[in-house]
Amino acid sequence: MLFHVSIEADRPQHVASVIAELWDGKALPFPPVGLGSWVAFAGDDRSTLIEVYPRGTELHEAPGDHDAVGVTAAHRRYTATHMAIATPLDVDRVFAIARREDWPCKVCTRGGKFRVIELWVEGGQLVEVLTAEMQREYLATVTIENWERMLAAAPRMAA
Structure with a gap:
């Protein structure tokens, strides 16, 4: 169960506000x-949440039982880190938010099985947004059993 995840942004307050809007949070x-x-x-x-740090923030281990500390490091634009989030909004509303923010946005089909809205936060951070219908498609597709069937059907993928 995922409770929270963190991302970087040029404008953390603004990005957190837009993500909260997508959630009605x-x-x-x-x-x-x-x-x-x-x-x-x-x-x-x-209490699902997304922490949004200023771009270039790295989390570093602190000694003893102290909390990890944020350290500013080199700025990077793209990362492999991404997430899929549910939204109560419909596709048109998500696209309207993307247009308002001037963030790239499109509907994609993953493996011909389920759709997501690719929302590129600030043009560099991928957030997959799933409407109610897309959530149903995702939950019907992404299961341990289905994943094992996919790997068995294409053994080279597992290597």
Whole structure:
């Protein structure tokens, strides 16, 4: 079960606010890790959230039982880190938000099995947004059993 994940952004407050809007949640400051960090709350029964740090922030281990600390390092634009999030909004509303923000956005089909909206936050951070219908497709497709069947059908993929 995923409770939270963190990403970087050029404008953390703004990005957290837009993600909160996609969730119909709330964005708030997140000072424990560093100045300028924000958090988007989904407002769901799991308290799901996304921490948004200033671009270039790295988390480093602290000695003893102290919390990890945020350290500013080199800025990078793209990362392999991405996430899929649910939204109560429809496709048109997600696209309207993307247009308003001038963020690339398109509907894609993953493996011919389920659709996602690829939303490129600030043009560099992939967030897959799933409407209610897309969530049903995803949940019917992405199971351990289906994954094992896919690997068995194409053994070279497993290597």
